[in-house]
Amino acid sequence: MRALAPVCALVSIVVVTGCTGSSEPQATPAPSESVSSAASPTGTPSLPPTPSATASPTTASPSAGSAAAAPTCRTSALHLIARNGGAAAGTSYQLLVVENIGDAPCTLFGYPGASFLGTDGQPLGSPARRDPSVKSHHIRLAPGDKANARLGAPNPDFFSESDCHSEQATAVRVYPPDQTSPLRASVDQRVCTTKKGRATVTAFEAGPPGG
Numbered sequence: 022m023r024a025l026a027p028v029c030a031l032v033s034i035v036v037v038t039g040c041t042g043s044s045e046p047q048a049t050p051a052p053s054e055s056v057s058s059a060a061s062p063t064g065t066p067s068l069p070p071t072p073s074a075t076a077s078p079t080t081a082s083p084s085a086g087s088a089a090a091a092p093t094c095r096t097s098a099l100h101l102i103a104r105n106g107g108a109a110a111g112t113s114y115q116l117l118v119v120e121n122i123g124d125a126p127c128t129l130f131g132y133p134g135a136s137f138l139g140t141d142g143q144p145l146g147s148p149a150r151r152d153p154s155v156k157s158h159h160i161r162l163a164p165g166d167k168a169n170a171r172l173g174a175p176n177p178d179f180f181s182e183s184d185c186h187s188e189q190a191t192a193v194r195v196y197p198p199d200q201t202s203p204l205r206a207s208v209d210q211r212v213c214t215t216k217k218g219r220a221t222v223t224a225f226e227a228g229p230p231g232g
Contacts, residue, residue: 091126091161093199098123101204103193104230106171111179115172115208116230117195117222121162129160134196135172135222137212138205145188146214149173155223167229174212174220185213198225 099119106114117135121127132151136144149172160168177187190212194203212220 090159091128094119094121094127094129094162094197095123096197096200096202096204098125098127099197099204101195101206103172103206103208106230108176111176112173112221113176113210115174115193115210117170117172117193117206118167118229119169119195119197119204119225120167121164124164126161126163129162129168129198129225131157131198132224133170133198133222134203135170135220136194137174137190137208137210137220138192138194139188140191142192144194145190145212146186147216147219149220149222152221152223155226157224160225160227166227168225168227169230170225171223171230172220173222174210175218177211177213177218180213180215180218184215185218186215187211187218188214 098121100122102118102120104116104118106116108114117133119129135149137146139145152171152173155171162168172193174190175185177185180187188211190208190210192205193208194205196203212218
């Protein structure tokens with residue numbers, strides 16, 4: 022029995038040694054933290070784009086063509102002469118020529134008002150009616166420029182005296198378009214004073230007669 026004691030003791034030592042180990046048990050490493058947040062961007066974060074400035078609307082300068090037209094020619098800026106325009110188809114003509122004697126451009130448009138005047142300065146018959154053979158259009162007269170209209174009077178020789186009642190005209194009275202003051206020019210023409218022998222007048226045309 023004593024022989025077994027050392028063996029048992031040896032076994033005890035081995036068992037104890039195997040149970041306790043010669044070194045400390047290795048600690049279980051702590052789980053590393055998982056990084057759930059995204060990596061922060063490097064550098065300065067970009068700012069939202071600045072909206073480009075809206076260009077101010079540009080106002081187009083008025084062209085020369087859109088500039089205001091020259092004002093209507095006033096009577097005081099015009100000079101009138103009457104020229105013998107001959108005769109045709111039983112009608113005798115006076116050419117009414119107006120010149121811009123002012124210092125600025127002006128505009129004529131339309132028909133003049135025209136009457137023959139007798140030796141006493143009074144109108145002979147009715148004012149001339151409009152002759153539509155010349156179309157009205159705007160005429161720009163620079164200083165020194167001219168325009169003309171044609172005043173036609175039926176020849177009294179083609180009428181009976183009862184239908185004409187002829188008189189001698191010594192002047193014409195002409196109202197420029199849109200004016201209330203007349204111009205006057207000398208003439209020497211026999212004219213009828215009745216409705217049947219009423220004179221006619223055209224709208225103004227640019228330039229002197231035949232020019």
